[in-house]
Structures are given as structure tokens and as C-alpha cells.
Amino acid sequence: MTQPETTVELHARICLNCCLVTVAEDGNWRHSAEALLNFADDACDEPLPGRKARPRDVWFGRAPLVKNDPYMDDTDSVEVTGWQQGDQPVLVGTDCSYRQRRDADRQPYGGPICWGYVATNGAYGFGATFMPRRIGGDPVSNGEMRAVFWAVRRLVPRHRVVLLTDSQDTVELIEEWRTGSTRMPRGYTVQRASERPAKLELLRRNVVKHFELITVRWVRGHTGHPLNEGADALAKFAGLWATKRVSKEAAKADARRTAAAVLQRFPG
Numbered sequence: 203m204t205q206p207e208t209t210v211e212l213h214a215r216i217c218l219n220c221c222l223v224t225v226a227e228d229g230n231w232r233h234s235a236e237a238l239l240n241f242a243d244d245a246c247d248e249p250l251p252g253r254k255a256r257p258r259d260v261w262f263g264r265a266p267l268v269k270n271d272p273y274m275d276d277t278d279s280v281e282v283t284g285w286q287q288g289d290q291p292v293l294v295g296t297d298c299s300y301r302q303r304r305d306a307d308r309q310p311y312g313g314p315i316c317w318g319y320v321a322t323n324g325a326y327g328f329g330a331t332f333m334p335r336r337i338g339g340d341p342v343s344n345g346e347m348r349a350v351f352w353a354v355r356r357l358v359p360r361h362r363v364v365l366l367t368d369s370q371d372t373v374e375l376i377e378e379w380r381t382g383s384t385r386m387p388r389g390y391t392v393q394r395a396s397e398r399p400a401k402l403e404l405l406r407r408n409v410v411k412h413f414e415l416i417t418v419r420w421v422r423g424h425t426g427h428p429l430n431e432g433a434d435a436l437a438k439f440a441g442l443w444a445t446k447r448v449s450k451e452a453a454k455a456d457a458r459r460t461a462a463a464v465l466q467r468f469p470g
């Protein structure tokens with residue numbers, strides 16, 4: 203007699219290696235049929251059962267890999283006159299803004315880590331998060347990399363991108379990843395209580411997987427590159443929103459106006 207489907211689902215787990223749903227079969231763990239149907243490319247070689255799969259995970263085939271930042275909006279675009287997708291890469295300015303609070307030891311620790319990006323195809327995004335202290339690392343490095351994380355997640359692999367950052371560390375780290383290093387910013391840990399992969403680990407895998415689509419270039423901060431300045435302004439709007447000095451609606455309107463102004467001055 204075959205077991206009813208629900209019994210299998212009750213025992214489904216999330217693979218610690220690849221986040222796909224895994225099920226036990228004859229004493230061995232394998233990725234579920236749904237997982238292989240939807241995410242064959244992401245399946246690891248040796249399924250390793252972690253936490254129990256939720257019904258939604260089972261149906262989808264994979265646990266959600268990425269949790270949104272508590273303050274973020276990165277679904278909007280502005281129209282860019284003259285932009286054509288042809289062969290040209292999308293240039294993306296990314297930046298971070300961080301200012302430590304005076305009572306930085308109280309929860310949430312530090313201050314919001316704020317990020318922004320503006321891309322020549324009209325896509326832009328901004329957001330902020332308070333990082334749990336246990337994640338570790340320098341808030342500014344984390345923030346610079348987080349801006350890149352969200353920009354790459356939005357644009358790659360649909361587009362070839364040239365990332366423009368004013369952070370030397372970011373350029374160096376991504377270049378290292380491209381040659382096989384797995385180094386993270388100093389102090390940044392990759393173990394998460396949620397068992398989700400760390401965002402920068404996901405970014406690293408993306409850089410390796412799509413190395414031909416991603417270029418990173420240093421630009422001087424504060425003096426000049428319009429896309430970098432735009433990203434900086436967006437990150438600051440996120441900071442005002444996260445510290446409740448402006449409303450979500452005001453921050454979104456400011457971000458949109460700024461992205462449009464920047465892209466008018468610097469069309470693709």
C-alpha cells in the first residue's frame with residue numbers, strides 16, 4: 203500500500219545545503235519532486251535535512267531564501283527617455299548611509315544600516331535595517347554590500363550590470379569572489395538562526411554563477427558620479443524613514459523624484 207501524500211509532507215524538511223524541500227525515502231533524504239521541478243539548478247548534491255518544512259515551502263519546493271528589510275521599497279522604476287536595452291549594460295550606482303545612534307548599545311543596536319541604488323534602466327531601490335549585533339562586522343561595509351545585494355537581486359540575470367561603488371572594500375571583495383574566494387567582510391558571520399543563507403553568501407553565489415554579467419567599478423564618493431550621489435540620497439531617505447522622521451509615503455516620493463532627476467541628468 204502506498205502512503206498518502208500528507209504523510210510525506212509531514213516529514214518534509216528544508217535542506218541545509220540548498221534550502222530546497224527534502225523528503226525521506228527508504229531511509230535516504232532526497233529533494234522533493236516539486237523542488238526539483240522548480241529549482242533543479244539550485245539543488246545540492248547531498249540533501250541535508252534541517253528544520254521542518256512549512257506547508258507553503260512544500261507547495262513551492264523551497265523555503266524563502268531572502269527576507270525583506272523592514273524598511274524597503276525596490277519595486278519601482280522611473281521612465282528613462284532614450285534608454286534601450288540593446289547590448290549595453292545597465293550602470294548601477296550603489297551606496298550606503300550609516301550614522302551611529304548616541305545610545306547605540308540599546309536595541310536595536312547601532313543605527314539603521316541604509317542603502318540605495320539607482321540604475322540607468324530606471325530601476326531604483328532603497329531600504330534600511332537594524333542588524334542584530336550577532337551578525338557582526340562593520341556597519342558601513344555591511345551596508346555597502348547590502349546595497350549591491352539588493353541591486354543584483356533585482357537586475358541579474360535579466361541584465362548585464364556595471365556596479366559603481368565608492369567603497370574600495372566592496373570592489374576588492376567582489377573581485378576576490380570572482381576568483382573563487384569565499385571571504386566575507388571582516389567580522390560578518392554567515393550562520394543564521396533562521397537557517398536562511400546569509401544575504402552576502404547569496405550575493406557571493408550570484409557573483410560566481412553570473413560572473414560574466416557582473417562588473418564592479420570604483421567611483422569617487424561625494425564629488426561627483428551622479429548615480430553614486432543618487433544612491434547616497436536614496437540611502438539617506440531610507441534612514442529618515444527608519445528613524446521615523448519622515449513617513450513611508452514621503453520617503454517613497456522623495457526617492458522617486460531623486461531617481462528621476464538623476465537619470466535625467468545621466469541618461470543611459
Ligand SMILES: [Zn+2]
Binds near residue numbers: 217220246249
Ligand atoms: Zn539540498
